[in-house]
Amino acid sequence: MxxxxxxxxxxxxxxxxxxxxxxxxxxxxxxxxxxxxxxxxxxxxxTKDELLIGLNDYILQQHMQVMLEGHRGQIRSRKDLEELIRNLFSRKWNQYFDDGVFYSCYALIYRNEAFKDSFKAYLLELHRVLRDELQQARENGIIENENIDSLAEIIFALVDGSYYYLGMFDQGDALHKSQQETYIAHCLQLFKYSVS
Amino acid sequence: MxxxxxxxxxxxxxxxxxxxxxxxxxxxxxxxxxxxxxxxxxxxxxTKDELLIGLNDYILQQHMQVMLEGHRGQIRSRKDLEELIRNLFSRKWNQYFDDGVFYSCYALIYRNEAFKDSFKAYLLELHRVLRDELQQARENGIIENENIDSLAEIIFALVDGSYYYLGMFDQGDALHKSQQETYIAHCLQLFKYSVS
DNA sequence: AAATTAATTGAATGACCATTCAATTTATGT
DNA sequence: ACATAAATTGAATGGTCATTCAATTAATTT
CATH class of the missing domain: 1.10.10 (Arc Repressor Mutant, subunit A)
Incomplete structure (x- = not known):
């Protein structure tokens, strides 16, 4: 085949x-x-370009899969929500994925429209999923934030920004760990938890 | 010469x-x-590697310059502070710099230690500058935030995360504009302004 | 002006590149 | 078993690559 x-x-x-x-x-x-x-x-x-596009699609698909792994279900409790956030910040796919290759592909979007379209579709989908999860958290009475859309966008900016910066440090590094906790703590603090 | x-x-x-x-x-x-x-x-x-390292240093140096351009002085008013933040999020250097080349260089840090060291030094310096500016804002009685360090880190994560995501959209795009405003609004809201 | 040093050329080298293709092997259907 | 299609080979092509180097020109020093 x-x-x-x-x-x-x-x-x-x-x-x-x-x-x-x-x-x-x-x-x-x-x-x-x-x-x-x-x-x-x-x-x-x-052509090699075909292969490159194939690689890009493959990477994005795999990335999505790892990103969403684990928290497919409903957000029923505050603990579920916290785990979702911690999962986003954990660089756990580093064992499966190579950041160098990923960013090399990303860099291509600035000169190749096909790459840009692929990446855009992937990111929009990823953002949509988080938005839905947060919406669920709201519907399930865990949080009371009003603007879920912008909340999701802020969280993703923090996630992506943290990857960018933490790429500089070894994952075992003490600074890496504390920095990551700073991001997570700030994120969790964005939620307006319902009093139960 | x-x-x-x-x-x-x-x-x-x-x-x-x-x-x-x-x-x-x-x-x-x-x-x-x-x-x-x-x-x-x-x-x-x-060797070509020498040239690559030369380019990397050049880019980082130029980037720093543009990043810090304008707000070299003291942060004396709330307006100064807001301008500083807006400046960070404005992608104004797009007229001078190419994001594709920048991210291509960035991708190299994952396989070349010299690149990683250069990038790390640059980012640490950049973060230090923002931290100092915020510290000034605090000393000048504009804001009262207690943890200036983590505040600076959160802001930079938002900035870097926003670049990453907004790279997908044309700068004229309506979504680009509104998204950027979302980031800026959130950032400004992080400040605990002193009542004067 | 002569001597020395620095800047510059351009051709040569050998390696590797993406792509093409005719030939061969393997699988599949009849 | 035969015929047709699919998978695979490996050599050839022409191009570009980084790097080397002897020769030439320009600048500087003495």
């Missing part, structure tokens, strides 16, 4: 990019990494 | 990266762009 081979190739491309950087990840290296000929790679992806 | 030539080359490298992407910015293209031989470029930068 062609679809699985395509996916295999994308995964290999990702693995190679992780090792040598996206800018040095070539078709030949992908083939070599898989133990197949470079010609075969090009049989599944007519 | 060698120093000015080096700077010329870095600037040309930046201009080329802007046009074709950092991953496609080659020594030859830099030479071509300047109307000099590729050999001369390599005379000033022994």
């Amino acid at each position: 062609g679809a699985t081979r395509s996916l295999e190739i994308i995964r290999a491309f990702y693995a190679v990019a992780r090792e040598v950087g996206l800018e040095n990840a070539s078709i030949s290296r992908v083939g070599e990494h898989m133990g197949i000929s470079n010609g075969l790679v090009m049989h599944y992806f007519k | 060698g120093a000015t030539r080096s700077l010329e080359i870095i600037r040309a490298f930046y201009a080329v990266a802007r046009e074709v992407g950092l991953e496609n910015a080659s020594i030859s293209r830099v030479g071509e762009h300047m109307g000099i031989s590729n050999g001369l470029v390599m005379h000033y930068f022994k």
